[in-house]
Amino acid sequence: MTASETILCAGLIAGTLDITATTALFAAQGLPIQRLWQGIASGALGGSAFSGGRKTAAAGLLFHFIIAISVAGVYYDASHWITALVERPILCGALYGVLVHLVMSRIVVPLSAAPKRVFSMKAFLIQLIIHICFVGLPVALVVSHFSR
Numbered sequence: 001m002t003a004s005e006t007i008l009c010a011g012l013i014a015g016t017l018d019i020t021a022t023t024a025l026f027a028a029q030g031l032p033i034q035r036l037w038q039g040i041a042s043g044a045l046g047g048s049a050f051s052g053g054r055k056t057a058a059a060g061l062l063f064h065f066i067i068a069i070s071v072a073g074v075y076y077d078a079s080h081w082i083t084a085l086v087e088r089p090i091l092c093g094a095l096y097g098v099l100v101h102l103v104m105s106r107i108v109v110p111l112s113a114a115p116k117r118v119f120s121m122k123a124f125l126i127q128l129i130i131h132i133c134f135v136g137l138p139v140a141l142v143v144s145h146f147s148r
Contacts, residue, residue, distance in 0.1 A: 001146045007073045010142035015068030017134035019061070025126065037061050043112035071100055072139045079143055089144035090137065097136020101128045 001009070026036045034057045035050070041060030042049035049056040075096055079085040085092045105124065110116075 003076065006143060006146040007076050008069060009146070010072035010076070010139045011065065011069030013142060014072060014135045014138045015065045017138055018068065018130060019064055021130045021134050022127075037064070039114065040064050042114040043109065046113035047115050067104075068135070071135065072143070075139045076143050076147075079147060085140065086144045086147045089140035093137040093140025094132050095136070096140060097132035097134075098128065100135050101131035104131075 023033050023036060026033055034054065037057035037060035038049045038052065039060065040063050041052070041056045044063060045052070045056060045059070049060065052059075075085065085096075105127065
């Protein structure tokens with residue numbers, strides 16, 4: 001598999017698992033799924049994303065997968081410098097999930113145009129677990145598998 005194919009595969013798998021887990025959480029709480037995807041779009045479009053209907057929800061979904069593929073690309077590139085990323089994908093993938101969550105929740109989202117929200121430790125920990133299990137681990141396992 002080429003580098004681009006590996007990155008795309010890892011990003012699409014992680015992106016699908018991540019959005020599915022978070023969508024399931026929203027649905028379980030009775031929250032509209034469209035609102036979740038508009039929330040992602042609000043990072044680029046600001047609060048107006050919530051009044052954009054299906055178009056901004058679709059944009060949010062597209063942005064989500066662009067981010068997931070970028071996250072996979074960073075891991076793939078780093079794996080050429082840090083061999084442990086390929087040799088120990090479970091440990092490194094879990095740690096990468098933590099790193100991705102911290103960067104997204106503490107740096108990217110606060111600097112984005114998304115409306116500011118009150119910090120919730122419960123939401124933070126749930127998303128941390130999702131990022132470990134459904135972002136970091138899948139990316140590491142796919143990259144490790146196709147890099148051997």
